[in-house]
Amino acid sequence: MTGTRTPRHPARTTPDGVASPPRAAAPAVVLLEDVHRRYSNGRVSVQALEGVSLTVRAGEFVALVGPSGCGKSTLLNLISAVDRPDAGRVVVCGTDLAAAREADLTRLRRRSIGVVFQAFHLMPNLTASENVALPLALDGRRDDARVARLLDRVGLGARGDHYPSELSGGEQQRVAIARALANGPHLVVADEPTGNLDSHTGVEILDLLGELHRAEGTALVVATHDDRVAARADTVCALRDGRLAGTPAG
Ligand SMILES: Nc1ncnc2c1ncn2[C@@H]1O[C@H](COP(=O)(O)OP(=O)(O)OP(=O)(O)O)[C@@H](O)[C@H]1O
Numbered sequence: 001m002t003g004t005r006t007p008r009h010p011a012r013t014t015p016d017g018v019a020s021p022p023r024a025a026a027p028a029v030v031l032l033e034d035v036h037r038r039y040s041n042g043r044v045s046v047q048a049l050e051g052v053s054l055t056v057r058a059g060e061f062v063a064l065v066g067p068s069g070c071g072k073s074t075l076l077n078l079i080s081a082v083d084r085p086d087a088g089r090v091v092v093c094g095t096d097l098a099a100a101r102e103a104d105l106t107r108l109r110r111r112s113i114g115v116v117f118q119a120f121h122l123m124p125n126l127t128a129s130e131n132v133a134l135p136l137a138l139d140g141r142r143d144d145a146r147v148a149r150l151l152d153r154v155g156l157g158a159r160g161d162h163y164p165s166e167l168s169g170g171e172q173q174r175v176a177i178a179r180a181l182a183n184g185p186h187l188v189v190a191d192e193p194t195g196n197l198d199s200h201t202g203v204e205i206l207d208l209l210g211e212l213h214r215a216e217g218t219a220l221v222v223a224t225h226d227d228r229v230a231a232r233a234d235t236v237c238a239l240r241d242g243r244l245a246g247t248p249a250g
Pocket residue numbers: 039040044046047048066067068069070071072073074075
């Protein structure tokens with residue numbers, strides 16, 4: 001995405017009008033075409049996404065913003081391949097979610113996508129090192145040197161033997177970021193990664209995410225209410241009522 005306004009993605013702008021590096025030639029890591037997602041369980045029915053089209057290119061940092069309930073987490077669940085659309089096309093790292101078998105989706109999630117949550121979601125009975133090693137272990141692999149290197153990269157080289165309850169919130173989120181990078185993913189998805197952190201720690205976590213995404217060359221999609229995320233992103237996508245802002249209501 002070049003960061004200029006285009007008719008296809010009218011909601012995408014660069015922060016402060018600054019042109020982002022041209023990425024038009026980079027391959028698409030995420031492709032959404034006219035995606036719809038409705039939650040219905042007999043009792044409630046909510047159109048959470050309605051005609052969303054979006055491309056995230058290799059190495060791009062996209063901030064997904066919008067008011068509570070606009071569909072950010074719903075969109076991230078599709079991008080992370082934990083959910084499928086009712087209509088429209090979602091292709092993640094070359095896998096079309098509609099056509100993929102469950103085993104393909106599991107492999108995609110384990111090898112190509114790293115996820116960071118607001119509430120960290122570390123395994124409480126595993127140490128920091130074991131948490132970072134978990135995605136490798138689930139894929140039948142073990143690489144102690146990589147785990148140690150990743151913990152070093154997030155500033156926790158000396159905390160590998162600590163359990164999550166023995167770490168601060170910011171430190172737990174650092175472990176979660178290291179875990180998200182364990183398998184060398186093409187894509188990192190973060191849902192409100194600073195939501196449970198104080199302001200200062202939130203800035204540190206954002207800087208770390210930005211730095212690692214640049215160093216590792218991963219695409220990064222962050223859903224947030226935090227203006228500081230948008231200021232760091234290449235591209236800002238604004239959702240409202242399940243639509244990318246600027247998309248005409250159908
Ligand atoms: N499992 C579900 N069943 C029914 N409705 C749901 C479900 N999950 C989400 N919704 C509804 O879908 C809409 C979008 O929810 P979503 O969680 O994607 O919003 P969000 O933008 O992430 O909000 P927030 O900023 O508060 O996290 C909301 O109206 C929500 O009430």
